[in-house]
Amino acid sequence: MGFEQILAQEIEDLGGRDIEILRRAVSFTGNKELLYKANYRLRTAIRILVPIYTFKARSQEEFDEKMMMHNWDHYLNFDGSLAIDAYCDSEVFNHSKYLAQRSKDMICDQFREKFNDKRPNVNLLSPDVRFNVHLKGTDFTISLDSSNESLHKRGYRVKTGEAPINEVLAAGMVILSGWRGEKPLLDPMCGSGTIAIEAALIALGRSPHEEGRSFGFMSWKNFDSELWNKIIAEEYPAFPSFKIYASDSHMQMVRATEDNAMSAGVGEYIEVQRKDFFRRDNKDEQVCIITNPPYDERLELLNPEKFYKEIGNRLKRKYTGSEAWILSGNIDAIKRLGLKTSRRIHLMNGPIEAKFHKFEMYEGSL
Numbered sequence: 001m002g003f004e005q006i007l008a009q010e011i012e013d014l015g016g017r018d019i020e021i022l023r024r025a026v027s028f029t030g031n032k033e034l035l036y037k038a039n040y041r042l043r044t045a046i047r048i049l050v051p052i053y054t055f056k057a058r059s060q061e062e063f064d065e066k067m068m069m070h071n072w073d074h075y076l077n078f079d080g081s082l083a084i085d086a087y088c089d090s091e092v093f094n095h096s097k098y099l100a101q102r103s104k105d106m107i108c109d110q111f112r113e114k115f116n117d118k119r120p121n122v123n124l125l126s127p128d129v130r131f132n133v134h135l136k137g138t139d140f141t142i143s144l145d146s147s148n149e150s151l152h153k154r155g156y157r158v159k160t161g162e163a164p165i166n167e168v169l170a171a172g173m174v175i176l177s178g179w180r181g182e183k184p185l186l187d188p189m190c191g192s193g194t195i196a197i198e199a200a201l202i203a204l205g206r207s208p209h210e211e212g213r214s215f216g217f218m219s220w221k222n223f224d225s226e227l228w229n230k231i232i233a234e235e236y237p238a239f240p241s242f243k244i245y246a247s248d249s250h251m252q253m254v255r256a257t258e259d260n261a262m263s264a265g266v267g268e269y270i271e272v273q274r275k276d277f278f279r280r281d282n283k284d285e286q287v288c289i290i291t292n293p294p295y296d297e298r299l300e301l302l303n304p305e306k307f308y309k310e311i312g313n314r315l316k317r318k319y320t321g322s323e324a325w326i327l328s329g330n331i332d333a334i335k336r337l338g339l340k341t342s343r344r345i346h347l348m349n350g351p352i353e354a355k356f357h358k359f360e361m362y363e364g365s366l
């Protein structure tokens with residue numbers, strides 16, 4: 001949520017057509033090449049679904065009937081495996097687990113009928129085909145999940161802190177900030193380094209995914225490995241120059257950032273330091289700060305209001321001419337920064353509603 005516009009832009013940049021912004025989703029059309037590219041290159045998508053069958057059903061009997069009318073062996077062999085994710089907001093089915101179960105039964109029943117009692121197995125982790133069944137009212141949409149595993153799992157994270165942000169959230173924050181390398185990027189409370197690592201991958205024009213990561217479409221019947229190899233060999237332009245600083249007051253987090261950055265192949269592009277933000281000397285450099293400070297009891301923050309007030313004071317005193325983008329789920333605490341918000345974007349940090357605020361520390365404005 002909150003990234004629909006930038007995701008639409010990412011899709012347009014890859015060559016997607018008929019782009020439409022939906023609720024927490026973006027729809028588009030394109031060919032197989034774009035599907036592979038979208039999985040490999042999009043930074044703010046969680047999964048990419050390919051709708052294959054839509055129908056209306058007003059009852060479970062009608063659902064069963066319609067399911068039997070589609071040829072499921074077009075996507076899957078009888079000795080293959082499948083998994084089904086379901087979502088429903090309807091009276092026809094009111095439990096998504098039951099809808100998933102019923103969908104699986106119908107697909108397998110059709111295989112049994114056609115293939116002399118043989119049917120695919122269920123494999124929840126790495127199926128040959130993961131189907132997604134979406135039901136709203138009486139409208140069913142069945143899609144193939146071309147990603148299989150959520151795209152936020154880039155594969156580089158070897159260590160985490162207590163509250164790491166999701167990689168997709170970190171990448172989206174960097175893109176929303178509009179950072180293009182003109183000023184050094186700084187995350188002064190970097191935890192396991194997600195923001196700095198995603199920023200480096202963006203600046204280098206690299207895929208956010210680790211080499212060798214697998215995607216759902218790779219086990220489809222129509223997988224084109226030649227096309228895939230062409231896509232992963234393609235180079236994208238990097239920023240002409242950029243600098244990234246990451247620091248944290250905990251040594252363990254500094255090590256985690258270093259290890260994760262190495263694992264992502266961007267270790268040499270991030271300057272990592274152990275530093276308490278309140279003691280960090282900024283050497284009068286103008287920077288673009290993107291960070292998510294701790295904001296609740298989980299992170300042993302006993303007095304969030306006081307902590308945020310001190311962050312605000314530090315920004316005013318040491319970062320004139322810089323800008324700061326701060327993600328926080330603690331609305332009361334963020335007010336204590338005592339800075340004028342120049343942009344506010346509503347995002348989700350996992351299940352927590354959060355606000356992403358932009359502050360500009362102009363000389364004379366503080």
Ligand SMILES: C[S@@+](CC[C@H](N)C(=O)[O-])C[C@H]1O[C@@H](n2cnc3c(N)ncnc32)[C@H](O)[C@@H]1O
Nearest residue numbers: 164165189190191192193194248249276277294
């Ligand atoms: C919410 S976590 C950041 C998570 C990070 N974005 C990630 O992806 O892992 C907040 C971090 O702020 C650090 N921190 C808290 N107080 C600090 C201070 N005074 N100076 C620097 N870092 C601090 C904590 O050690 C913690 O790693």
